[in-house]
Amino acid sequence: MNRIRLLVLNAALGPLDYRLPDGVGAPAGSVVIAPLGPRKVTGIVWDESRLPGEDIAFERLRPIVEVLPVPPLPAALRRLIEWTADYYCAPLASVARMALSSGGALGGPATMTEYRLSGGLPERMTAQRLAAIEALEGEQGTIRELAGIAGVSGGVLRGLVNQGVIEPVTVAIDRPYPPADPDHAPPDLSPEQSTVAARLIDAVRAGAFAPFLLDGVTGSGKTETYFEPVAETIRSGKQVLVLLPEIALTENFLARFAARFGAPPVLWHSSLKSTERRRAWRAIADGSAQVVVGARSALFLPYADLGLIVVDEAHEVSFKQDDGVRYNARDVSVMRARFEGVPVVLASATPALESLHMAEIGVYEKLELPSRFGGASLPKVRLVNLTEEKPGSQRWLARPLVDALRERLEKGEQSLLFLNRRGYAPLTLCRNCGHRFKCPSCSAWLVEHRLSARLACHHCGFETRVPDACPECGESDCLVACGPGVERIADEVRDLFPQARIALATSDTLNTPERAAEFIAQAEGKAIDIIIGTQLVTKGFHFPELTLVGVVDADLGLEGGDLRAAERTYSQVAQVAGRAGRGAKPGEVLIQTRHPDAPVIAALADGDRDAFYAAETQGRRDAGAPPFGRWAAIILSSEDEREAREAAVRLGDVRPRLEGVQILGPAPAPLALLRGRYRYRFLVNARRSANLQGVLRDWIASVNFAPGVRVGVDVDPYSFV
Known part of the structure; x- marks a missing residue:
């Protein structure tokens, strides 16, 4: 009875057997500390029958050191860990480590010291001290966090602490989150939305595994619709997980969530501070976190009583992790719902072909929102044939798109230009000797970023400054940028429209939730005329005054050896096109292409998604490719x-x-x-x-x-x- 088998969080080690000290209990799922040679290691008590190991005599077993004060990992999560490791051919320990992704959460209750203004004034006021006091009004946090807010050094703030201007405050790290109210601000749904929401609410009440594909056109109100089963899950006292593909989307989502439920959800993503991760992890494990919104890693957290899973923008490639454990959060979310016995909703305007196939064969139940909310119409799509409408030398925007941008500026409406290529130019070379700047660690060209005056590798992160002369031949003033990135498009737009207010929306410029929130506020406040962005702008943003979308190079995604290139291109362009005309004003989409007859481009022009998917499905079937x-x-x-x-x-x-x-x-x-x-x-x-x-x-x-x-x-x- 006192023998336990541990899954140690080290992929190089197999399962290890230990014994429990007298009077100590550790049911399956318990997190414990155990001795291993002279070291101590963290392990999870696993179901012995499911984890084969060596039969070692009981008297030879060493006792564990302690059982950590956290709830045991539930059986459903342990089954998910086993399934993920088996399906993706990954070490069981590597998958299990994702469930314990906050080491600080494994200790007991804890407090920390934060700081805030006391209301006093320093003996000697300096410009830095004055700036800090003004910036920190109403703020509370660690010295490091407050220094970041105030834009001063930690030494300035410590001086204010010594003079009593800033006072320490002891706070519980694990303080509860404000509760969400499912009846705070119920929306006025359309008849189509109400029908879909009612079906999902019935599934939540049934409390059984039920996978749904929520297929709704851009602007149809999918978020407001699935908020209703979220509200029903909150009423039932169970937890909700909402997965988003990008951290940059969370700020927009938070505002909509808080407006509906009167409080923000619990966040989980890589940008959280360690104390925030600890607080969230423990609230999730003890069941007090009602709704968790996070990136794909939130899928493996130890929810105490999960009642619903929603995967928003479920078609997104960002849900596939390409290092470490290479898993697809969209598919694993369906398996977690199955093990938990709860409904799961995959929401998308351009579902993955695999998801559509599962709906067609009856594995998923398909729910449709075929029209935009509030009577808004889908935008008109027009192709710009770049073999006929050629931009000028070192220009990338054809005349029809330039004219359309000018028209929107004159009307005071917003435009969006989409090019899925960060930086200024994808290649820099010497026009004297032909030298090309290449990453020293990857077989990839360095991308020029003029905003930061750096050459960067987008694969390994290597960066170097742009040299004054060619390192190969020594010639100065001879470096040439080849091809466009979004920064180069922004320069072209500034030349064409000097008066226009321009914003770049990429993972370089919106790399924190705060920057994303600032961008959204400016766009919604009509402080931006033209947005220029990468795939980041294809996801979830709703700007009512945005009436024009220009796709700078629709052929870009079709290059290379990606076997899903056509589907990915269709999804990206359709999603970014869906940003236009979401308010009362009609929208227009101009797609620049050199291949207007390509099936994916023709389908986008005709708005015939079904024809594209049918042709793509047949091609996959003939090739024996997924889902066949x-x-x-x-x-x-x-x-x-x-x-x-x-x-x-x-x-x-x-x-x-x-x-x-x-x-x-x-x-x-x-x-x-x-x-x-x-x-x-x-x-x-x-x-x-x-x-x-x-x-x-x-x-x-x-x-x-x-x-x-x-x-x-x-x-x-x-x-x-």
């Missing part, structure tokens, strides 16, 4: 190119020869060098009936790789670089 077949990638990498190549050849030599399984490769990955590691790649295509995960595990296990070789498995890959 399965894909997986194996990536072998090493800091030594020869070692990586030899490992790939050895693995290729013992590839399984199985009916229904096709293995392509090995071949150098499109990004053959990434973060200083040389990469070789296999692509596996299998019938749905094949045991793909078993094939991959047995195949990889048949080779002993050199210590410097890493083997990565990506089941259902979205990235092919």
Whole structure:
């Protein structure tokens, strides 16, 4: 009875058995500290029957050190961890670590010291002290946080503490969150919204697994509609999880949520401070967090009593994690709902083809919102053929789009230009010797960012300043930017319309929730005339005065070897087009393209989503691609190119020869060098009936790789670089 089996949070270690000291209980799911040699490690008590281990005599077992004061991980979460590890061929410990993603939360209740103005004045007032006092009115936080708010050094604030101008306050880290009121401000739903909301409310009341695909055109009010089953879940005393694809979307969502429920939800994303993560984790685990809004990692938190899961913008590629445990949060959310026995809603205006297929075969229940809320009409779409309407030299906007921008400026309406390429230019070269600036750690060109005067690699994060002369030939004033990024489009717009108020919306400029909130406030307050952005602006933003969307290069997403390129391009362009005409004024979309007859471009022009999906579905069926077949990638990498190549050849030599399984490769990955590691790649295509995960595990296990070789498995890959 006192024997326990631990899943230790170290992927290199297998399950370990320990004993419990007399009088100590630790049911399955308990988080404990155990001795391992001279060290102490964190582990989770696991169901012994589900985690095979060695049978070691009881008297040889060491006792655990302590049971940590947190609720045990629920059985449904433990089953999800097992399923995710099995499906994505990941170590069980690596998946389990995501459930314990706040180390500080594992201790007991705690307090911390924060600071606030006391109302007094310093003996000697300086400009910095005055600025700090004015900026910190009504603020409370740590010295570091207040220094950031006030824009002064911590030393300035500590001096004010010593003089009593700023006073310490002891606060409980785990103080409760303000409760959400499900009846605070019920919306006035359209008949279509009411019908869909009623079906989802019935599912919440039934308290059983039920997957839904909420398919609504842009501007149809999907968020307001799924807020009603959220309200019903709150009334029932259960918890809600809402997944969003981007942190930048949270501020917009928070405002809408607070307006509906009278209080903000509990946030979970990578930008939270450690104390905020601790507070959120413990509230989630004890059940006091009613609604959690977060990025994909929120999916593995230990909810005490989950009642509903919503995945907003469910088509988004951002839900697929491409490092560590390579999982798709959209699909794992459905499995979590299944293990928890609760409804799950996948909401999108451009659902993934796999989701539509699941609805067509009856696995998901499809709910539709086919028209915009409040009588707003969908925008008119017009193609601009760049082979006929050629922009001028070193220009990227064709005459029809320039004229449309001018017309909106004259009317006082807002416009949006979309180009899914950050920075100023994707390539910089020397016109004297032809030298191209390349990342030293990746097989990728450095992207010029003129706002920061840097050359940057978008794959590994390497940055360097733009040199005054070519490092190859030494010639000065000879560097040329090739191709456009959003910064270059912004320069062109400023040249054309010097009076226009322009905002860049990219992950570089909206890299914190605060900056995103400021951008939204300016756009809603009509302080911006033209927004220029990347894929970030395709998601969830609602600006009633925005009546024109210009897609600068619709062909960009069709380049390269992405097997989902057409679907991704359709989704991005359709989503950004949906930002136009969401208010009372009609909207227009101009799509610049060199291939107006390409099926995806023609479908966008005709507004015929069903025809595009039908053609794409047939192509996938013919190729045995998802959802009709399965894909997986194996990536072998090493800091030594020869070692990586030899490992790939050895693995290729013992590839399984199985009916229904096709293995392509090995071949150098499109990004053959990434973060200083040389990469070789296999692509596996299998019938749905094949045991793909078993094939991959047995195949990889048949080779002993050199210590410097890493083997990565990506089941259902979205990235092919």
